[in-house]
Amino acid sequence: MSADSTTAGATAAGASDGVPLYDVDNPAPVIEPPRKRTGKTPKSTRTNFELYGWLFMRLSGIVLVVLVLGHLLIQLMLDGGVSKIGFAFVAGRWASPFWQAWDLCMLWLAMLHGANGLRTVINDYAQRDNTRFWLKMLLYTATVFTVLLGTLVIFTFDPNIR
Amino acid sequence: MSTPTLDKHSAALDAAENDASHLISVTFRIRRFNPEVAEDASWQDFQLEIDPKERVLDALHKIKWDQDGSLTFRRSCAHGICGSDAMRINGRNRLACKTLIKDINPEKPITVEAIKGLTVLKDLVVDMEPFFQAYRDVMPFLITTGNEPTRERRQSAEDRERFDDTTKCILCAACTTSCPVFWNDGQYFGPAAIVNAHRFIFDSRDEGGEQRLEILNDKDGVWRCRTTFNCTDACPRGIEVTKAIQEVKRALITRRF
Numbered sequence: 001m002s003a004d005s006t007t008a009g010a011t012a013a014g015a016s017d018g019v020p021l022y023d024v025d026n027p028a029p030v031i032e033p034p035r036k037r038t039g040k041t042p043k044s045t046r047t048n049f050e051l052y053g054w055l056f057m058r059l060s061g062i063v064l065v066v067l068v069l070g071h072l073l074i075q076l077m078l079d080g081g082v083s084k085i086g087f088a089f090v091a092g093r094w095a096s097p098f099w100q101a102w103d104l105c106m107l108w109l110a111m112l113h114g115a116n117g118l119r120t121v122i123n124d125y126a127q128r129d130n131t132r133f134w135l136k137m138l139l140y141t142a143t144v145f146t147v148l149l150g151t152l153v154i155f156t157f158d159p160n161i162r
Numbered sequence: 163m164s165t166p167t168l169d170k171h172s173a174a175l176d177a178a179e180n181d182a183s184h185l186i187s188v189t190f191r192i193r194r195f196n197p198e199v200a201e202d203a204s205w206q207d208f209q210l211e212i213d214p215k216e217r218v219l220d221a222l223h224k225i226k227w228d229q230d231g232s233l234t235f236r237r238s239c240a241h242g243i244c245g246s247d248a249m250r251i252n253g254r255n256r257l258a259c260k261t262l263i264k265d266i267n268p269e270k271p272i273t274v275e276a277i278k279g280l281t282v283l284k285d286l287v288v289d290m291e292p293f294f295q296a297y298r299d300v301m302p303f304l305i306t307t308g309n310e311p312t313r314e315r316r317q318s319a320e321d322r323e324r325f326d327d328t329t330k331c332i333l334c335a336a337c338t339t340s341c342p343v344f345w346n347d348g349q350y351f352g353p354a355a356i357v358n359a360h361r362f363i364f365d366s367r368d369e370g371g372e373q374r375l376e377i378l379n380d381k382d383g384v385w386r387c388r389t390t391f392n393c394t395d396a397c398p399r400g401i402e403v404t405k406a407i408q409e410v411k412r413a414l415i416t417r418r419f
Contacts, residue, residue, distance in 0.1 A: 022198055
């Protein structure tokens with residue numbers, strides 16, 4: 001099979017003078033079957049990572065509906081809507097541990113939920129292994145950065161900053 | 163040996179063919195690929211007069227027998243049981259032997275191409291080996307322990323009903339090759355393999371369910387399913403494929419927690 005495709009490549013060079021490129025003895029190469037076991041095929045993992053990931057998406061989704069809709073309601077609808085939001089408003093809210101916990105939960109759940117969602121999108125859509133790897137690295141870096149920065153701000157927020 | 167019979171009926175056959183009022187003109191646009199001629203696949207149109215109550219497979223036969231003998235496709239039983247002739251007709255995976263021409267708008271050209279996601283070998287014939295590899299990987303056979311009973315293995319009607327839907331699979335690959343996850347990454351087991359695992363996982367006589375669940379818990383197992391329902395839509399046997407996949411997911415979760 002591989003010998004055939006090399007000879008097909010050789011005839012391709014001299015095909016300009018009306019000689020057909022392919023014939024019975026050198027057929028055109030066909031695309032490699034997708035599930036063929038090769039050396040590059042990843043080994044089966046035997047972990048429950050995907051199971052927990054799947055479950056996390058469902059559970060965090062339910063919690064996020066409450067957290068995010070509540071957040072939007074407070075920020076945009078109640079007490080004069082978006083115009084009331086300022087440094088003082090945020091400082092006042094984060095004075096209470098309840099809102100700190102709320103925002104922390106929302107930050108972590110939303111970021112991990114979104115990151116896991118994007119991870120599956122990348123797994124499904126990236127065509128080449130290299131593209132897939134680097135897109136995921138970019139995603140993980142961005143996620144870790146945002147989560148850590150947000151957590152840092154929530155815990156070290158100083159309302160008297162000038 | 164059948165010549166006398168043919169002679170006897172030839173007058174009637176001729177009359178039927180002359181009375182062409184029930185025939186309509188249909189264009190079949192077929193995706194041709196022949197690696198011995200060219201590297202690229204291309205569309206080729208075939209015009210034929212055909213009864214709209216005939217099936218797409220009959221039209222393919224007419225083309226192969228009367229117009230172009232090089233047209234290549236698989237078919238065995240031609241009655242929707244063997245699962246050989248799954249193909250993409252008007253953009254949907256169907257069995258050519260179960261699709262009537264009148265049901266797929268014969269006024270427009272009817273496109274016929276090979277099922278997607280597998281290597282096309284010639285015209286409508288694909289390499290099914292990766293598909294059957296995934297099928298073999300889920301161990302689609304009865305696994306038991308202990309001595310074999312001297313009589314048949316008994317099962318209640320309810321226990322049989324539990325996996326009845328997934329026993330209908332004919333391994334035509336219509337579901338697996340309609341799955342966008344499989345198109346992109348052939349390492350995914352695909353709906354057909356999961357359906358056939360489901361058939362044994364939920365069989366009360368079988369004791370290998372734990373192993374099969376472990377196999378499907380893999381990162382290329384059931385968790386890659388995005389519930390797009392393409393497989394359920396494509397299944398010519400009407401198996402609720404996506405539901406079966408979800409049941410395997412549920413079994414995995416209830417097993418763990």
